[in-house]
Amino acid sequence: MTNFGLLILFLFFFVLQLFFIPLLEIKGIKPDLLLVFVILVGLQRERFWGTLVGFFVGLLQDLFCTGFLGVFTIAKTISGFLVRAFSEKSVNNGVLNFGGIVFAIGLIHNFLVDWISAWGTHVSILIMLFRFVIPGAFYTAVLAMIVYELLPKNVFRQYEYESR
Amino acid sequence: MLRWETHLHQLRDYILLFLLLSFSLILINLNSNPQVRWLHGFSLNLIGNLQNTMHFWGKVRQLENENDELRSRVADLTYKNSLMQEAYLSNIRLRNLLKYKKSSSFKLVTAVVIGQNYHGFSHALLINSGKKQGLEEKLPVLSSDGLVGKIALIGSHYAVVQPLDDVNFRVSAMIQRNRVVGIFTPGKSGKYFLNYVPIQSNVKKGDVVVTSGYSNVFPKGIKIGVVTQVGAAKNKLFKKIEVTPGVQTERVENVFVVLKKAR
CATH class of the missing domain: 2.40.10.340 (Rod shape-determining protein MreC, domain 1)
Structure with missing residues (x-):
């Protein structure tokens, strides 16, 4: 997918995340479409670009969210960096493979966000994991699999292959 | 020279990660900075x-x-x-x-x-x-x-x-009936507590909890909720007081903001 295509996809996901995703909230848990985008970029491009895009997407999410500035920036930068650790080659290995990668990265991302947000409080890590981190990652992975099925498959092809 | 450049190219991902994380941490520390807040x-x-x-x-x-x-x-x-x-x-x-x-x-x-x-x-x-x-x-x-x-x-x-119900919310509160003071905090799984109330204090189910006024933020006497359960904390020094707030924050539609100057 070209850079322009990714930009259009990002704008689409950003609008959905701001206005549509809040409607899908269940008991304080909602999926993170922007994390799906960061993972998509991380899988398509080199680790350098995954990290950089993760940083800017996180920064933008922080600016338009009501929590501490910098929380999503850290979580998405690390997520963008780690994506390649889960898949060295193409993402186009099927919906379950993609969902699994999103779930694994989502666990790390949600843990970082909730851990930093609850820093200095008496919230138990176990409660945090079972109440928010794991359900949130699962919800995001389910949404990612729906996105995978809905989007054309060339979106998931690595940029290097396409540009050859 | 070429070897050094190759080495640096391999390291660039880690250098970038280090720089971006450093920036993010600085950003978190700058949350109270006026320009960042603007x-x-x-x-x-x-x-x-x-x-x-x-x-x-x-x-x-x-x-x-x-x-x-x-x-x-x-x-x-x-x-x-x-x-x-x-x-x-x-x-x-x-x-x-x-x-x-x-x-x-x-x-x-x-x-x-x-x-x-x-x-x-x-x-x-x-x-x-x-x-x-x-x-x-x-x-x-x-x-x-x-x-x-x-x-x-x-x-x-x-x-x-x-x-x-935000995890970081704290307010100094007291029992309206006998002015026993504690700290109102949200707890786990949707429960709320009045913490740091000494074990010998007289607190009963049904007591009204109001703001104590011991802060620059909340005036004295604003109703917070009602005591629904009283027990002893694990450390036996304080009571474990469960409070049900008067307001269900997820359902509130109209609010009032209290300006600093009273009428």
Whole structure:
């Protein structure tokens, strides 16, 4: 997918995340479409670009969210960096493979966000994991699999292959 | 030279990660910086305008639906009764709001909750009043049922409220009956507690909990909730007091912001 295509996809996901995703909230848990985008970029491009895009997407999410500035920036930068650790080659290995990668990265991302947000409080890590981190990652992975099925498959092809 | 460049190219991902994480950590530490807060407030205004527009169009659609329903009411007596009941309840709610505003000794600014944001243990409400309406950061936010929270972030026309159920919310509170003081905090799985109340204190189920006034943020005597359970904490030094707040923050629609100067 070209850079322009990714930009259009990002704008689409950003609008959905701001206005549509809040409607899908269940008991304080909602999926993170922007994390799906960061993972998509991380899988398509080199680790350098995954990290950089993760940083800017996180920064933008922080600016338009009501929590501490910098929380999503850290979580998405690390997520963008780690994506390649889960898949060295193409993402186009099927919906379950993609969902699994999103779930694994989502666990790390949600843990970082909730851990930093609850820093200095008496919230138990176990409660945090079972109440928010794991359900949130699962919800995001389910949404990612729906996105995978809905989007054309060339979106998931690595940029290097396409540009050859 | 070429070998060094190759080595550096391999390291660039880690160097980039280090630089970006350093920047992010600095950003977290700069959350109280006025310039950073201005930038956050500015972006908040942008999103507030968009959400307000959606809220407005949502209301217009709601009014259209209501109009259709009113037309069909003529033919449908059962539906008419349910609508009348709805109007009656709405009337009671608005009367309570008006009565509270008239009887309150505080100078109040009314606002409508136009958005909510949940993420993990964090919860925030977006209201449609800001600096232009005379609001400032850390002002208390109430409803006719009691304390809702405090203003955490402010834009020119919108503000973010940190409600009672946000994990970082704390307020000095006391039992109205005998002035026993503690710290009101949200606990795990939707419960709320009045902490640090000595074990020998006389606290009973049904006691009303109000703000103590021992802070610059919340005036004395604002109702927070009612004691629903009293026990001993694990350390046996303090009581474990469970409180049910008067306000259900996820359902609140209209709020009052208390301005600093009393009438």
